[in-house]
Amino acid sequence: MDTERDTGAAAVARWLRDGMARGVLSFPLTSFHADGSLDPDGYRAYLAAQLDAGPGAVFPACGTGEFFSLDEDEYRQVVTAAVEETAGRVPVVAGVGYGWAQAARFARIAREAGADALLVLPHYLVAAPQDGLVAQVEQLAARTPLPLVVYQRGQVAYTTASLRRLAALPTVIGLKDGHSDLDRLQRLTLAAPEDFLFFNGAATAEIQARAYAAVGVPAYSSAVHAFAPEIADAFFAALRDGDSGTAGTLLRDFYVPFVELRDRVPGYAVSLVKAAARLRGRPVGPVRAPLTDPSPADLAELSGLLATGLGLVGAAR
Template identity: 80%
Template sequence: MARGVLSFPLTSFHDDGSLDLDGFRTHLGAQLAAGPGAVFPACGTGEFFSLDEDEYRRVVTAAVELTAGQVPVVAGTGYGWAQAARFARIAEDAGADALLVLPHYLVAAPQDGLVGQLERLAERTRLPLIAYQRGQVAYSVESLRRIVRIPGVVGLKDGHSDLDRLQRLTLAAPEGFLFFNGAATAEIQARAYAAVGVPAYSSAVHAFAPEIAGAFHTALRDGDGDGDGDGKTVEKLLREFYVPFVELRDRVPGYGVSLVKAAARLRGRPVGPVRAPLTDPSATDLADLASLLSTGLDLVGAAL
């Protein structure tokens, strides 16, 4: 999975809010054509939190069928362990390869409870689990030492960007335990994460502009993408596209998903609107997004 950008496909909805499975298939097909390292359907970018169990089953099943073994399919699961286990069984039956365990609902919890959540879920699924620490979930080094001993827990995705803590976690983990950069707009911090031993990252930008995400990933991997190792390509993409995108994303809560969907629609992808409680971008923000998207595509020589 570290060999390519990790794709988190959007879940397509019709204008009335109902699931658009054909739209999802079209969108995921475009994602697969860009050569991601893995696909993560029905996760945060895919609005897992707004899907019922039948919709989840249909989305994950479609992802497995369309991917056809090309790359791993890692489905999202979450809420408390009992509900997470229900989604896990659905993903298992659909043929998913692994699960991303999203932060539990609402309450803060002690470290024993965070570990217990993974233990209970691992007992109830055959699928490998990747724990996602973000929001109210943050594992201590001692908790990680316990987590790595849970059968089936194979990795940790980090969304806190506390690099001191993350370095301690990576050093405490056994060889082969997987770590992923799950920061919002992960490219912003990709170099810093790689410096502490976490080169693999998820890319929301890949969901609407795989050309930009791919160019950045190649440039970061190769030093700069131009062959002289001075980092100019990475710097240009960060300065002229990624940082302005983050500034736009930060205008309104939920824009981490809403802007991604809006940008995909600007590219002609049939992903539809977001579901409440998220809201689609305002006309002003949509115009700014269109301008920024055009700039980003121009930087990598791609067409709108």
């Protein structure tokens, strides 16, 4: 382990690593009322159910949690609720984003709310060179003591040289990958310090979980956990136990059809997840614009897929 790494950041990294080995990473939905206003009580009830499923860590106010649609007061309520409901059982890693100045404002709120670390979402709008991508994280790291996990997706993709620079920052502890470029990812894992965390953050990460594990990145976030932790946990257990039959069945009969439905409409990566949670009776409400809820036809198909997935899990038990 790098003895120069901040001891506080190292402790959080160890806690996260332990959680990643035990279960999937939960990215909870944010609950809204029908009129689009925040529903704090519904969110807490939903979080309680998520935590009962035993995730490895909780990442509130990230992509699945519609960070991009929250104002600062709502963000504070969401992160505070996650910290209070979690009560120290697992790490709480709050999302921050936009430019570094705005990210630092959200980071301050997250720290005040008691978050253990931050997930640095891709910056807003512009393409940037590698020096700028690193400087974005450096500026944020200089303004918060919280450990940082950087997220490469969209316009953010780090080279091995940039990864080495980021990993040298005392509070940068890991990377979430959403590009699924396994050649690049393998090079990044080999360039990073031994204690640096990596996890699969692809949309519907289970589809590529076996491929990521083959390059040394077995941990992953699960959007399916947000609405059907039974399915997500069954798949995680199958991978952990080398049960290729169960993993293959779940991929073929549930995950692949779910991804095909997800890919039909932009934004369905969140909208379908929230609709599925509503089908399970979870008090999450609608998505906020610019996202849209699924059409009636797609909702009916989603309902059938959910029944299939839960039936497969029941059959496996």
